[in-house]
Amino acid sequence: MFSGWGLTWGGWLDNRKGEWWLLAQLILIAAHLLPPWPAPASWGLAIWPRPLFGLGVLILLAGCALAGQGFLALGSSLSPLPAPRDDNRLITEGPYRRCRHPLYQSVLVCSLGVVIALGSVLHLLLLISLALVLQGKAHREEHALLAMHPSYGQYQRNVPAIVPGVPGLDWRL
Template sequence: MFSDWGFSWGGWLDNRRGEWWLLAQLLLITAHLLPVWPSPASFGLLIWPLPLFGLGLLFLALGLFRVIEALRSLGASLSPLPAPKLSNQLIATGAYTICRHPLYRALLLCSAGVVLATGSLLHLLLLFSLAVVLRGKARFEEEGLRAVHPNYTQYAAVTPAIVGWMPGLDWR
């Protein structure tokens, strides 16, 4: 499976298939397990407001649902690396009708859920950092998709990248 995705020791050294983007993404996602900082008590709150906690959990659950939906839509074209697999198909159906990178959008939704549920400034910084990394990874990915799918440019012109209404996350 790893060789089918294009992993190689050389790639980890020179980033030929976007391995560094993947590593940054995984580190930032894992960093979401860090404790809340600063604590709500730093803001004078004994506990974080329950409505924000609930909304955060809702965002997190919706994000996880969207992750599964995006993974199912990709099917055999799934690869954790941003460079397209040699056998990939251009997917423009299912979750990919809403945006070109629904998996990245879902990860950002999960991250925003953690921020809302905890009120953590550290996790807010992680959300912004993850958005920057996913934007870079998506742009790297799109270079490869344009090279192997002549109709990708047309698809990209009418479909938002990650979040259509958010500056920096759509570059149509």
């Protein structure tokens, strides 16, 4: 499953397969481990409300479940890079029926869960930054998929990109 991704030292240096998009994504995801800022006390709260924390955890778990569905559906076509594998298949079933990038959607849902669980402006900024990075990564990926799969254009016209109805995350041709 992890072989054939095309990760090379040269690629990390010159971004030949979109490695810098992946690096930005990984940094933003890792930054979610930072503590909330500002702290709940600055909002006048001793602790963040438990119902919001619980809701955030549920949303985070839902995002993890969405990621699992996306991983399973992609199978051997899985790659962390925006450059699709040479041997990829165009997947349009399962979670790929509701959006073209369900793994990116799952990352955003997980990030939203963290924002709600922690009530952190810092994490909200991370979510917005992650949305911008994933948008750019998805655009690069789609240019390559259009070249590899003639039917991808029709798929683009009919299926939302990352989050249906959200400007910047749903572009349909």
